[in-house]
Amino acid sequence: MAKLSTIRVPVERVTMARKVTIALVGNPNSGKSTVFNRLTGLRQKTANFPGVTVEKRIGKLTLDGVVMDLVDLPGTYSLSANSADERIAVDVLLGRVAGTPAPNVILAVIDATRLYQGLYLLQQLAELGRPMVIALTMTDAAIRKNIRVDTAALSRRLGNIPACTIVATTGSGMTRLRELVGQAVSNHSAQARSFWPELRHAAETLRGELQDTALSLVEIERALIDADSNAIQMLQDSLGDLAGQRISVLRQTLCGDQPPLAVEARQRYEWIRQTLPIVQTQSSVTARWGSKLGSWLNQPYPATALFLVVMATVFQAVFAWATPAMDLINTGTSAFGAWLEAGLPPGMFTSLLVDGVIAGVGSVIIFLPQIIILFLFIIVMEDTGYLARAAFLVDRAMRSVGLSGQSVIPLLSGFACAVPAIMATRVIPNRRDRIATIIAAPFMTCSARLPVYALLIAAFVPSRSLGFMNLQGLVMFGLYMLGIVGGVGTALLLKRSALRGPTPTFILALPDFHLPNLRTVLMKLLDRARIFLRRAGTVIFAVAVVVWALAYFPRSDLIETERLNAQTQAAATYDGDALKQAAAQIDNEAAAAHLSQSWLGRAGQAVEPLFVPLGWDWRISAAVIAGFPAREVVVAVLGTIYAVGAAADEASLADRLRVATWPDGQLVFTLPMVLGLLVFYAWCLQCAATIAVIKRETNGWGWPLFAWSYMTGLGYLGALLVFQIGSA
Amino acid sequence: MTLADLKKGDRVRIEAIHTAEASVQRLMIMGFVEGAELTFVGASLGGDPLEFLLYGSAVSLRQADARNFEVGSRPFDG
Numbered sequence: 001m002a003k004l005s006t007i008r009v010p011v012e013r014v015t016m017a018r019k020v021t022i023a024l025v026g027n028p029n030s031g032k033s034t035v036f037n038r039l040t041g042l043r044q045k046t047a048n049f050p051g052v053t054v055e056k057r058i059g060k061l062t063l064d065g066v067v068m069d070l071v072d073l074p075g076t077y078s079l080s081a082n083s084a085d086e087r088i089a090v091d092v093l094l095g096r097v098a099g100t101p102a103p104n105v106i107l108a109v110i111d112a113t114r115l116y117q118g119l120y121l122l123q124q125l126a127e128l129g130r131p132m133v134i135a136l137t138m139t140d141a142a143i144r145k146n147i148r149v150d151t152a153a154l155s156r157r158l159g160n161i162p163a164c165t166i167v168a169t170t171g172s173g174m175t176r177l178r179e180l181v182g183q184a185v186s187n188h189s190a191q192a193r194s195f196w197p198e199l200r201h202a203a204e205t206l207r208g209e210l211q212d213t214a215l216s217l218v219e220i221e222r223a224l225i226d227a228d229s230n231a232i233q234m235l236q237d238s239l240g241d242l243a244g245q246r247i248s249v250l251r252q253t254l255c256g257d258q259p260p261l262a263v264e265a266r267q268r269y270e271w272i273r274q275t276l277p278i279v280q281t282q283s284s285v286t287a288r289w290g291s292k293l294g295s296w297l298n299q300p301y302p303a304t305a306l307f308l309v310v311m312a313t314v315f316q317a318v319f320a321w322a323t324p325a326m327d328l329i330n331t332g333t334s335a336f337g338a339w340l341e342a343g344l345p346p347g348m349f350t351s352l353l354v355d356g357v358i359a360g361v362g363s364v365i366i367f368l369p370q371i372i373i374l375f376l377f378i379i380v381m382e383d384t385g386y387l388a389r390a391a392f393l394v395d396r397a398m399r400s401v402g403l404s405g406q407s408v409i410p411l412l413s414g415f416a417c418a419v420p421a422i423m424a425t426r427v428i429p430n431r432r433d434r435i436a437t438i439i440a441a442p443f444m445t446c447s448a449r450l451p452v453y454a455l456l457i458a459a460f461v462p463s464r465s466l467g468f469m470n471l472q473g474l475v476m477f478g479l480y481m482l483g484i485v486g487g488v489g490t491a492l493l494l495k496r497s498a499l500r501g502p503t504p505t506f507i508l509a510l511p512d513f514h515l516p517n518l519r520t521v522l523m524k525l526l527d528r529a530r531i532f533l534r535r536a537g538t539v540i541f542a543v544a545v546v547v548w549a550l551a552y553f554p555r556s557d558l559i560e561t562e563r564l565n566a567q568t569q570a571a572a573t574y575d576g577d578a579l580k581q582a583a584a585q586i587d588n589e590a591a592a593a594h595l596s597q598s599w600l601g602r603a604g605q606a607v608e609p610l611f612v613p614l615g616w617d618w619r620i621s622a623a624v625i626a627g628f629p630a631r632e633v634v635v636a637v638l639g640t641i642y643a644v645g646a647a648a649d650e651a652s653l654a655d656r657l658r659v660a661t662w663p664d665g666q667l668v669f670t671l672p673m674v675l676g677l678l679v680f681y682a683w684c685l686q687c688a689a690t691i692a693v694i695k696r697e698t699n700g701w702g703w704p705l706f707a708w709s710y711m712t713g714l715g716y717l718g719a720l721l722v723f724q725i726g727s728a
Numbered sequence: 729m730t731l732a733d734l735k736k737g738d739r740v741r742i743e744a745i746h747t748a749e750a751s752v753q754r755l756m757i758m759g760f761v762e763g764a765e766l767t768f769v770g771a772s773l774g775g776d777p778l779e780f781l782l783y784g785s786a787v788s789l790r791q792a793d794a795r796n797f798e799v800g801s802r803p804f805d806g
Contacts (some may be wrong), residue, residue, distance in 0.1 A: 078757045116783035117759055145784070262747035265756035273763065278782075300773045392788045395772035405777075470773050505793055509756070510786035612801035 020068040020185055021101045023092060026109035028075030029385065029511040031137035033057075033166035034520050035109050036072040038179070040599065046527050050098050054088045055426070056223045063182040064131025070107075071100060071214035075119060076575045079124045079218070080261060093128065094219055096230065096657045102278070106132040112142040112149050112165065113512075115280055120265075126158050127200075128218050129192030131184040134163035135177050140170075154279040159193040169517050196267050199683065200226065202250045208244065210238050224250055225260040269340065294513050303393050303557045310386070311412055314377045318370050319415040319447070325369035330594055332503045333362035346644065351552055352545075363630045364537045367417060368529070370447055374413055374420045376530045379521050386510035387427060389542055390530075395506050401488045402495035406431065407437040411487065415480075418690045419536055422697055423528065430504035430583030436491040436671055438697060439707050442690050443487030443683065445480045448632045452681050459654035460674040468661055473676070482682040512648065528631055536689035543629035543688045550600040551637075559597075563590035590641050600626060601641075614680070614716070615673035615723045617662060624686075631686035647705050663701065670725025684715035729801070731794035732770035732781070740799040741765045750787075752796045758787060759795060 012093040026032045036044070040059025049056045057072040065311040073092055076084035078322060081087035088365040089098065093101025110127050112119035125132060134147055151163040162180045166173030195198035203220040207213065215223075215234055223231035235243040253262040297306055337354045344350040381387045387409060395405030403411075406428040411420035421441040445453075457472050563586060595601050604622025611621045619641045627634035635653070643655040660668045685691065685708045694704040731798065734740065742764050747753060752760075759782050760766075769779040776789045 080757065081753055114783075114785045117785055120759070147784070179792075187799065192797050259747050259753055261753040262745070262756050265753070266761050269756075269759060269764070272759075277751055295769075298779070299770060304773060388788075391774050392777060392779065394773070396772060449750060503753065503792075506788060506790050507754050507793070508778060508788045509758070512730040512786070559778075641732075 005612065019101070020066070020104045022068055022070050022105045022107055022181065022185075022481055022620040023090060024107050024109060025069060025073045025093065025121075025507075026075060027111060027121060029113075029388075029509060030111040030118070031168050032072060032075060032109045033524075034517050035137065035166070035177075036070065036106075036136060037519055037523055038072055038168055038171060038174055042402045042523075044523075046531070047469070048696075048699075049088050049100070051699070052084050052088060053697055054085050055424070056088075056100070061181075062183065063178060066185075068185070071103070076121065078120055079222060080264075081228075082726050084118070084431065085429070087555075091230070093125075093423070094216065103130065105128050105181060108132060108134045110134060111138045112136040113138050113145055113147055113658075115147075115149065116272060116276060119275060120268050121163075121193040122158055123268055123271065124218075126161055126193050127195065128216075129190055130188045131187045132161050133177070133184050134158075134161055136163060136165045139165045139173075140167050148281045150279050150281075157279055158274050159191065166362070169349065169475070175701070178366035195271050196264070198254055199264070199267075202254055206235075206246060207252060210221055210235075223247065224254065227280070239571045243531075248706045262482055265423070277349055282460060291311050293510075296388065300393070307390055307393055310381075310390075314374070314412075314417070317373050317377065319370075319471055323368040326366055329369070329629065330368050333366075337362075341596065348555070349436075350572035354549065356548030356551070357541075360548070360629075363544060363633060364533070364540045367448065368532075369534055371417050372525065372529055374416045375525055376521070378409065378420060378424050379524045380411060380516045382427070383516040383524075385513050386638065388508055388510050389439075389513075391427075391508065391640060392510060399503075402492045403437060404428070404433050404504060405508075407433060407440075410437050410441055411444060413442040414446065414487070417446050417448075418442040418444070418687065419532060419693050420528070422690065422693045425697065432501050434496070434497040435698060435703060436494045436499050438694055438703065439710075440487035441492060442685050442694075442707065442711065443483045443490065443689065445483040445682065446687075448630060449479075449681055451632045451635050453678065455638075455650055455654065456674050456678055459657055460669060460671060475675075476642055479678055479682050482585055482679065482718075486683050515527065527600045531696075533690075535692050539688045539692040540629050544633075547600070547626050547633075548631060551595055551598050551602065553599055554597075556594065556597055559590055559593045562593075562664045566590075588640075595622070595640055614676055614726070615668070615670065615727070617660075617668050619660070620668070620677070624680075627686045629688040631681065631684075634686075670727070672723045675726060676721075677722035679718035679722050680715040681714070683711055683718055729799055731768070731789075731797040731799055732778070732791045734799075736768060738768045738799055738801065739765065740768070742797050743800045744751045744798040746756075746796040746798075749793075751793050755787075755789060755793060755797075759783065759785070802806065 024032055024036055036057065036059060039061050043055060044059030047056050048054065049057075054074060058070070059070045061068045061070045071092065073089040076086040076089045079090050079093070081090045092100050093103065095691050106125055106128065111120065122134065131154050135464070136151065136156070139149075141147065149165065151165060155161055155163045161500070162184065164173055165175055165182055168174075199221055200217065202224060203217045206218060206224070207215065208222050215231055215238075219229075219231040220235070222229040223235055232243070234245070235247070239246060252261055254260065296302055299709060313400070323412075336359045338359070341350060341354050356596045378387075381390070387406075390409060391405030393405070394408045398405050398407055407425075410421045410424045410428075413424055421444070424495045425434050425437050425441070428437060453476060457475055461472045461475050466474060469477075509525075566586045567583060570579060570586060574582050581693045600622050603617070603625055604618040604620075607621050607625070608616070608618040616624075619638070623634045623637040623641060626637040638657070639653050642653065642660065657665075657669050662668055691708055694707055695701055731740075731742075736744060740795075742760060742762055745756065745760070745762060747756070764782060767781040769781050771778050772788075775791075777788045778794055779786055779788050
């Protein structure tokens with residue numbers, strides 16, 4: 001496993017903080033998030049742990065008037081970390097993460113229906129010797145399965161660690177839990193226990209040989225068991241070359257020639273098999289109607305049908321249900337812009353406000369309805385346990401393209417918007433698979449590509465019937481396929497080159513289906529929307545203002561004078577509607593003239609030679625440059641450049657595009673050129689929000705810069721090939 | 729016989745494990761140890777991955793991993 005670059009600090013320094021910190025820890029899907037939300041309410045925030053893309057959820061908990069920090073740690077099955085997420089959970093528990101003090105109290109959240117696995121983590125947590133409380137969740141589900149847990153016996157068996165049962169969905173048992181946590185906070189003398197005395201003894205022996213004692217016994221134990229433990233390095237610092245020799249001698253004594261981790265698992269599960277009958281009783285279960293339906297739906301063919309229905313619903317929701325809200329936002333922002341323009345004196349400031357700020361903000365929030373609906377579905381799928389089921393279903397198919405089952409929901413989400421898609425890749429445990437999915441997701445035909453596709457296809461592809469399909473529809477279908485081929489091909493290519501490595505395993509707990517918890521879903525949704533607005537919003541906004549400035553400056557007085565002269569002349573010649581039309585035409589011509597000599601226009605002219613092989617003139621080049629922050633902007637810029645106005649309807653813009661010519665009179669928009677342009681838009685990464693999110697999710701500028709250059713290059717090559725072959 | 733050779737609904741006990749691979753050790757942490765009893769729930773689309781029920785937890789793993797677990801059949805006693 002790759003070395004993870006978490007920033008580590010000596011343990012004494014982080015325990016200095018006086019504030020009480022409580023760590024929430026448990027197996028994945030144990031209902032930790034719901035307990036966290038119950039305890040903190042809205043007083044929580046999300047960030048990343050330093051140096052890694054692991055979510056740090058931290059909230060405020062008030063007990064007896066004292067405010068404490070509650071940290072929600074990533075789910076883990078043991079203290080042997082196997083992913084960046086688990087590594088963080090373990091390091092926080094050991095007090096080795098900068099900015100997060102070692103927890104004063106451990107709150108272990110254990111699924112009452114999965115006590116078998118939960119007891120493994122409980123043994124290891126109890127051995128840390130810190131004040132601790134056990135919260136048994138899913139007790140309602142346990143009752144349905146006729147499982148009865150004796151909390152008093154469980155508590156005794158683990159060495160008198162207080163335990164209580166809760167139903168997080170209804171909040172029952174929470175008062176008792178708060179009480180127990182309060183008692184644990186004031187209890188400073190937790191006793192250290194060991195469930196594997198031989199290991200503890202070996203660790204004590206080794207600690208006796210060390211000069212400095214910054215390492216805890218549990219850390220030394222982890223060094224003896226885990227090959228990639230952080231403590232090994234610290235042992236080497238203390239013992240030098242002797243460390244490796246001492247570790248292997250002690251390992252040999254403890255484990256013989258078996259892998260230490262396997263020996264530990266056998267040791268701990270032997271204890272668990274003795275413990276289970278003492279702490280839990282299960283009478284025979286009569287299969288309920290719900291679980292019968294559940295197991296029927298888990299069979300391959302019904303599961304496939306369900307998967308298709310779920311995905312169809314998601315797409316219907318994202319595209320149909322979001323439309324009224326998007327229309328409202330669109331009308332709202334244009335009306336607000338028009339109102340401001342009418343009320344303010346014309347000039348630079350008004351233009352900045354209307355064309356820069358309001359248009360920029362508008363281009364961010366126009367996609368918010370779709371993004372929120374998509375997030376909602378992803379979160380509900382995660383919360384009900386469906387995400388794991390979907391991953392299980394398609395794992396085989398995804399493996400044939402070098403990815404794993406967990407990549408499917410992010411990739412499908414990419415058909416609506418790459419931003420939620422990329423943020424949903426956190427469910428993929430393997431880093432190489434995750435990066436490959438992140439780079440493949442922006443290839444999927446997102447909703448922002450559709451206005452560009454619609455305009456060009458309606459204007460230039462003849463509406464000819466081809467059997468049961470229409471040529472226009474066929475081109476649209478082809479563009480979707482192009483996106484899929486580009487994304488999947490890229491993922492395959494990456495997995496064979498930069499991201500090559502052993503095939504990751506697909507060890508995944510498949511949680512029972514359960515109803516989503518409204519509270520948890522809404523809080524996660526709020527959190528996701530906030531991240532989108534903050535990360536993507538600020539970038540899109542900044543780039544939109546920069547593009548506005550490029551399109552506005554320098555301002556030519558000559559064009560303004562000519563415009564005013566033309567307006568005066570028109571006023572003298574026409575009246576009524578004819579005058580209105582003529583005045584609008586003059587304004588549009590002036591806007592086009594301004595744009596052509598602006599920095600943007602000049603940039604288009606400067607890069608024109610680069611794009612001539614693709615059949616693009618400077619106008620299209622300028623529009624493509626302006627589309628960098630958000631690709632759908634290209635339609636409005638083409639409207640301005642071709643002097644039909646930025647808000648022109650598609651038909652009049654299409655009419656204008658059809659007759660656009662090169663200086664020598666040849667048509668610019670030929671079919672090969674248009675098809676090439678469509679290929680370019682299918683593959684290029686014209687979306688600042690996506691770049692910002694890739695940066696956030698990969699923790700650096702390397703991958704976003706690669707994605708942008710690679711996709712732009714691929715789009716260019718595609719357009720070049722189509723145009724050159726088509727024109728030959 | 730290994731975990732990869734079961735029929736749907738088979739209930740078995742793990743008898744021996746080839747522990748060399750890291751993924752096998754992960755599964756051992758999740759309770760796939762000698763003596764553990766489990767039920768083969770079924771395979772996914774295309775025959776892989778496989779789903780097992782282990783003391784109330786459903787866990788999925790690929791055939792390649794399942795081959796490392798030797799099992800003995802243990803008919804349902806109930």
